[in-house]
Amino acid sequence: MEGSSHRTAQPLPWLLLAPGAAVILIFVTVPVAVALILSLTETSPFLPEGRFIGLANFVHIAGSAHFWHAVLVTVLFTAVSVGVELVGGISVALLLHERFPGRPLVRTAILVPWAVPTIVSARMWQWMLDYNLGVVNYFLKLLGLSAHGVSFLGTGPLAFLSLVAVDAWKTTPFVALIVLAGLEGIPEGLYLAARVDGAGMWQRFRHITLPLLAPVIIVAGVFRAIDAMRVFDIIFVLTRGGPGGATESLSYYAYMLLFGEGQFGRGSAVSLAMFLLVFTLSALLFRVGRFSRMVLQ
Amino acid sequence: MRRYGMLLIVVLILLGAIVYSLTRPEEDTLVLSAGGGPDEVANLRALLARFGQEHPGITVTLNPLPNNSDEQHRYYMTTFMARSRKPDVVRLDVVWLAEFIEAGWLLPLDRFAGDAFTRPFIGIIDTVDTRHGALYAVPWFMDVGVLYYRRDLLERYHQEVPATWSDLVAVAQTVCAAERTHDPGFWGYLWQGKQYEGLVCNFLEVAASAGGGLVDGQGRPTLVSTANERALRFMVDLVHAYRISPPNTYSEMEEEATRQLFQEGKALFLRNWPYAWSLFERSRLAGNVGVCSLPHFAGQESVGALGGWHLAINSRTTRPKEAWELVRFLTSHAVQRERAIGLNFSPTRTALYTDQAVRQANPLFGMLLPVIQRAAPRPLIPNYRAFSSVLQRYLNSALAGKLSPAEALQRAQEEIAPHGGE
Numbered sequence: 095m096e097g098s099s100h101r102t103a104q105p106l107p108w109l110l111l112a113p114g115a116a117v118i119l120i121f122v123t124v125p126v127a128v129a130l131i132l133s134l135t136e137t138s139p140f141l142p143e144g145r146f147i148g149l150a151n152f153v154h155i156a157g158s159a160h161f162w163h164a165v166l167v168t169v170l171f172t173a174v175s176v177g178v179e180l181v182g183g184i185s186v187a188l189l190l191h192e193r194f195p196g197r198p199l200v201r202t203a204i205l206v207p208w209a210v211p212t213i214v215s216a217r218m219w220q221w222m223l224d225y226n227l228g229v230v231n232y233f234l235k236l237l238g239l240s241a242h243g244v245s246f247l248g249t250g251p252l253a254f255l256s257l258v259a260v261d262a263w264k265t266t267p268f269v270a271l272i273v274l275a276g277l278e279g280i281p282e283g284l285y286l287a288a289r290v291d292g293a294g295m296w297q298r299f300r301h302i303t304l305p306l307l308a309p310v311i312i313v314a315g316v317f318r319a320i321d322a323m324r325v326f327d328i329i330f331v332l333t334r335g336g337p338g339g340a341t342e343s344l345s346y347y348a349y350m351l352l353f354g355e356g357q358f359g360r361g362s363a364v365s366l367a368m369f370l371l372v373f374t375l376s377a378l379l380f381r382v383g384r385f386s387r388m389v390l391q
Numbered sequence: 392m393r394r395y396g397m398l399l400i401v402v403l404i405l406l407g408a409i410v411y412s413l414t415r416p417e418e419d420t421l422v423l424s425a426g427g428g429p430d431e432v433a434n435l436r437a438l439l440a441r442f443g444q445e446h447p448g449i450t451v452t453l454n455p456l457p458n459n460s461d462e463q464h465r466y467y468m469t470t471f472m473a474r475s476r477k478p479d480v481v482r483l484d485v486v487w488l489a490e491f492i493e494a495g496w497l498l499p500l501d502r503f504a505g506d507a508f509t510r511p512f513i514g515i516i517d518t519v520d521t522r523h524g525a526l527y528a529v530p531w532f533m534d535v536g537v538l539y540y541r542r543d544l545l546e547r548y549h550q551e552v553p554a555t556w557s558d559l560v561a562v563a564q565t566v567c568a569a570e571r572t573h574d575p576g577f578w579g580y581l582w583q584g585k586q587y588e589g590l591v592c593n594f595l596e597v598a599a600s601a602g603g604g605l606v607d608g609q610g611r612p613t614l615v616s617t618a619n620e621r622a623l624r625f626m627v628d629l630v631h632a633y634r635i636s637p638p639n640t641y642s643e644m645e646e647e648a649t650r651q652l653f654q655e656g657k658a659l660f661l662r663n664w665p666y667a668w669s670l671f672e673r674s675r676l677a678g679n680v681g682v683c684s685l686p687h688f689a690g691q692e693s694v695g696a697l698g699g700w701h702l703a704i705n706s707r708t709t710r711p712k713e714a715w716e717l718v719r720f721l722t723s724h725a726v727q728r729e730r731a732i733g734l735n736f737s738p739t740r741t742a743l744y745t746d747q748a749v750r751q752a753n754p755l756f757g758m759l760l761p762v763i764q765r766a767a768p769r770p771l772i773p774n775y776r777a778f779s780s781v782l783q784r785y786l787n788s789a790l791a792g793k794l795s796p797a798e799a800l801q802r803a804q805e806e807i808a809p810h811g812g813e
Contacts, residue, residue, distance in 0.1 A: 139472065139494035140773065225639035226576060226652055242575065245638040249791065253642065336586040337642045338788030353465040355777050356472065 126369075132362035139356045151363035161364065163339070164347040165371065167254075171343060172322040172375075175258045175265075179318055180311065182262060183269025188303075190270065191277045204267045212264065216331035219260045223247060223332075250340035253333050257341060260328050265321070269314045276310030277303070312383035316376055323372045344368045421449055421713055424470075424478035426456035426463040428647070428666050430734055442720050449713050458647055460484050460588045464776070471496040476707045479714040485699045486588070486769045486779075488519055488528055493773040497527040498704040503715045504529070511724070511740045513763075519771060520701060527703060529722045530739035532730065534698030535759070535766045536596050536685060539653065539661040539671070543679040544570070554693075556600070556625060556686045559660060563635040566659050574657070579635025581649040582662040584626070586787040589645055591769060591779050592696035593662065594786050598622040599694035599767045600687035605782075606770040612778070614804040615797075621688070623789055623796035631792060641790035664698060668735045668755055682755055684762045697766035699739070731756070737763060781806045 133151055135144035155161040190201055207215065222229050223246040231243035246256045280303065288298050326345040329335060335342035335350070342350075345368065352361030425435055432455050439451045456463045464487060470478070471494070483491065491497050504526055509516050512530060520528040540552060548566050553559035563579025570577040583589035595605060603618030629636040637644075646663055653661040654674050661667075662685060671680045687693040702721060704714045720726060727738040732752040737759055743749050744760045770778060782803050789799035 139468070139490065139496070142472070142494070225637060225643060226657065227655075245642065247642040248638050250793070333642065334586055336787055337791040338586065338793050339784045340791075340793070350780065353468050354461070354780055356468050357777075358472070 129362045129365055132358050133360075133366050135359045137358040144359070147359070151360045152367070154360065155363055155367060160339075161347065161367075164342050164344045164364075167340075167342060168323055168325070168344045168368075168371070169375075171254070171258065171261075171325055172319050175261045175322050176315060176318045178258060178262045179266050179269050180315055182266040183314065184273050184307075184311070186266060186270035187273035187277055190274055204270060206267075207264045208267045210264075212327040213331060215264055216260060216328045219256075219263075219328075220332050223256060247333050248337060250337060253337060253341050257325075257328055257332060260332065261322070261325065265318060269318060272314040272317075273307060273310055276307050280306045308383075312380070316379050316383070319379055320372055320376055323368070323375065344371070421451040421480065421710060421717060422454050422478040423451060423480045423482070423717065424454040424456060424466070425482035426458055426460070427482070428458055428670070430669060431666070431736075434730065434734055438721065438726065442717060445720075446713075446716060449716070451717060454478055459645060464588075467491070467496075471705075474707060476705065476709055479705055479708040479710060480717050481703055481705060482531065483528060483701050483703055484588075485515075485519060485530075485697065485701060486771075486775050488701060488703075489522065489771050489773045490775060491703070492522045492527045496706055498706045498708065498711060498714075499525045499527060500529070500704070500715070500718075501526055503719075511742060513739050513741055515699070516739070519768070528701040529703075529718055531700050531702050531722055532727070533737040533739055533763050534664045534666075534700065535695035535737070535763050536592060536662055536698070537665060537695060537755075537759075537762065538683050538685045539663060539667065540681050540683065541656075541659050541676070541679055542681045544659055545681075552681065552683055553660075553686050555689050556597070557689070559686045560629075560633050560635065563659055564633060567635055570659075576657055578637050578652075578658040579633075580629060580660040580662070581644065581653055581658045582626075582629075582636065582640065583644050583646060583649060584630075584636075584641035584787070584790050585644050586641075586783050587645060588779055588783070590641075590783050590786050590790075592698070594622065594626065594782075595696045595767055595769060596662070596685055596694055597626055600685065600691050601625075602688075602691050604767070606772070610770055610772040612770075612804055612807045614782070614800045614807070616800075619800055620796050623786065623800065627790055627792070627796060630790065641787055665735055665737060665755060665759065669733075683758065692765070693762075695762050695766045697763075697768040778807055 132144070134146060134148060136147050136151075137144035186204065190197065190204075221227070223231075225231060225243055225245045225248065228243075228246075230246070231240070234240040235243055245252070247253045284302050285298055288302060293301070324345050325343050326349065329341055329343055329346050330349075333341045335346050344364065348361050348364040348368065351357045351364060423435070423439065425432075427435070432453070435453055435455075439453055443449065443451055456466055464484070467481065467483075467487070471491070509526065513533070516526070516530055520526055520530060544550075544566055545552065545562070548569060550562045550565065551558075553562050559580060567577060567579045582593050584593065591605075598604060598619045601618040601622045603616050603622055604613060607613050630638060630640050646667075649658075649661055650663055650667045650670065652658060653663075653667075654671060654676060656676065665682075668680070668682060671677070684693040685695055702718045704711060704718065708714050722739070724740055724742070727736075727740055728743055728746065728749060730736040731738045731743055731746075731749045735753055735755055737756070738744070738749075744756060750756050769775065772778065785794065785799040785803035785806075788794045789796050794802070
C-alpha cells in the first residue's frame with residue numbers, strides 16, 4: 095500500500111484545471127460542434143430553425159468554382175507571405191543579433207507594427223496606398239518613379255501583392271523575435287571554432303546557424319502559416335475581396351456567406367472545409383520540417 | 392507579495408464587473424440603430440435629445456453604424472439572427488424591407504398606424520412598406536441618384552450641363568485636358584464602382600437610362616440584354632478608354648470616397664446621393680456646385696436609382712409602444728420639414744414638396760420630386776442580398792477588365808437565376 099498516498103484523488107489539481115478546461119470547452123469545442131451541426135443544415139433568415147440536408151452543402155461547395163478560387167487565393171497568400179516573412183524575419187533577427195548603438199531601442203521599435211491592432215494598421219495602409227490621396231503615390235510621383243500613381247488595389251495581382259506587403263509589415267517582427275531568441279541560444283564557441291578553421295560568413299551561416307535554427311524556423315513558419323490561412327482583416331479593410339473577387343480568401347468567402355447572405359448552413363460548411371485545410375497543411379508542414387531538419391544536420 | 396497579487400487580481404475583476412454593468416444600456420432604454428453620413432449622425436443625436444425632453448420617462452440612445460449600406464446590413468443580419476431584443480428602432484435601406492419582413496424581424500405596425508397615418512406619405516408606403524396587407528415600416532427620407540457638377544468650371548470653359556452620356560464624356564474630356572495641365576490628378580466623372588451595393592445602384596442607373604433593367608415584373612433576373620451590355624461597356628470605357636474616371640473607381644470608390652475627392656476640387660462631375668449637397672455648401676466649393684438628374688443615352692430617359700431609408704421596429708422589442716412613439720416623432724411633419732430645410736433630406740410626406748420654406752431653402756427640391764417619382768427601384772425580392780452579392784462580383788470583374796461586359800452579365804444571369812422571383 096506504499097505510494098498510495100500519492101495517488102489518492104486530490105481535488106486540488108482538478109479544481110485548478112477546471113477553469114481552463116471550461117474556457118476551452120465553451121469557446122472551442124462547443125462552437126466547432128455547432129458549426130458541424132449547422133453545416134449539415136440549410137439555415138437562413140427564412141429558415142431560422144434550420145432544415146437537415148445532410149452533406150448537400152459540402153457537395154455544393156466541392157463543385158463550386160467560387161470555393162476553389164478562394165482556396166487558391168488562401169494557399170497562394172499563405173505560401174508567399176510566409177516565405178517573405180521567414181526570409182525577412184531571419185534577416186532582421188541576424189541584424190539585431192549584432193551589437194550596435196541603440197540596439198535596445200530598435201528591438202522595441204520593431205514590435206510596434208505587431209502591437210498595433212490589425213484593423214487599425216490596415217486602415218492606415220488603405221489611406222497610404224490610396225490612388226488619389228495616398229502618401230505612397232505622392233512620393234512615387236515626387237521622385238518621378240510614376241507619372242500618375244499606381245493603383246495598388248486596382249488589379250488582381252497588384253492587390254494581392256499589396257495584401258502580402260501589409261501582412262509582412264505587420265508580422266515580420268513576430269518572426270524576427272522568435273528567430274532572435276533561437277539565435278541567442280546558439281553557443282558563441284561554435285562560431286569561434288569555425289572561424290579558427292577558416293570558415294567564411296556564408297559557410298558559418300549554412301553549417302552552424304541554419305541547422306541549429308531549424309526547429310525555431312519551423313515553429314515560426316507553422317505558426318505564421320496557420321495564421322495566414324485564416325487571413326481576413328486586411329482583406330476586409332483593403333479590398334473587400336475585390337477587385338472582382340480576386341482577393342477573396344476562404345474566411346472572407348465564409349463571412350460573405352454567413353453574414354452577407356445569411357446562409358449559415360453553407361457558410362459553416364466552408365468554415366469546416368477551412369478547418370480541414372489548415373489542419374492538413376500544418377500537419378504536412380511539421381512533416382516537411384522534421385525532414386528538412388534531418389537533411390540540414 | 393504573492394498575497395497582494397491575489398488581492399489585486401480579485402479587485403481588478405470586481406472593478407471590471409462594476410464598469411461593465413455601469414456601461415451597459417439599461418433594459419428599458421430605447422436603442423435606435425442608424426448609419427449615415429456625419430451630418431445625419433449629429434442631427435440624430437440632437438433629435439433624440441429633444442425626444443427625451445418631450446417624453447420624460449423614455450431614454451433613447453443612438454447606436455451609430457458605418458455609412459456603408461452593406462456593413463449596416465451585416466450588422467442587422469447578425470443581430471436579428473441572434474434574436475436580440477435590441478435595437479428597438481432601426482433605420483433600414485429600402486432594399487432590405489422584403490427580406491426583413493419575410494424573415495419576421497419587423498413588428499407589424501397596423502395596431503399603431505391606420506389609414507389616417509399613412510395617407511400623407513408618398514406612395515411607396517403602400518407598395519414597399521406594406522407586404523401581405525400589413526404595414527411594417529415607415530419611409531423616413533427618400534434618396535435618389537443625382538449628378539453633381541462644378542458650375543464654375545463649366546462656366547470657365549463655356550460648357551453646358553450634359554443631357555446625354557456622350558455629352559458628359561465630351562465635356563469632361565475638354566475640361567480635363569485643360570485642368571490637367573496644372574493638376575494631373577483632376578478627373579472628369581466620379582462614381583461608385585467598388586464591389587458593394589453602391590455599384591449595383593450605379594449600374595442600374597446607366598442600364599435603365601439605356602432602356603435596360605435588372606428584373607422583370609415577376610422579379611426574375613433579366614441581366615442579359617443589349618441595353619445592359621451597352622451600359623456596362625460604357626462604365627468600363629469611362630475608366631479604361633475615356634480615362635475620365637480614376638482607375639481606383641472599381642477598387643476604392645464608395646460614396647464618401649468620391650464625395651471627399653470632389654470636395655477637394657479634384658473632379659468636374661460626381662454621381663452621388665442628395666446628402667452630399669449640404670456638405671458641399673459648407674465647404675470651399677460653396678456656391679459652385681450644381682445638381683441635376685443623371686444623363687441618359689440618346690432617345691431614352693434619365694433614371695436615378697431609388698434609395699431611401701425607412702424606420703421599423705424590432706419584432707422582439709420589449710417596448711413596442713415607446714418604440715412607436717419614437718418612429719412617429721422622427722417621421723412627423725415637423726421633424727421632416729426641419730431635416731429638409733437644414734440637411735436637404737428629401738421628405739416622404741407629399742405636402743412638404745409644396746412647402747414654401749422648404750423649396751426656398753432647397754434649390755434641389757424643384758428638380759428632385761420628379762426625379763424621385765421616376766426613380767428605378769432595385770428588385771423588391773426577399774433574396775435580394777444573394778442577387779446583389781453575385782451581381783456586384785461580376786460587374787466589378789467587368790470593370791476591372793477581367794471579363795467582357797457580355798460575359799459578366801451572362802455569368803451573373805446564370806448564377807442568379809435560381810434565386811430570382813417573389
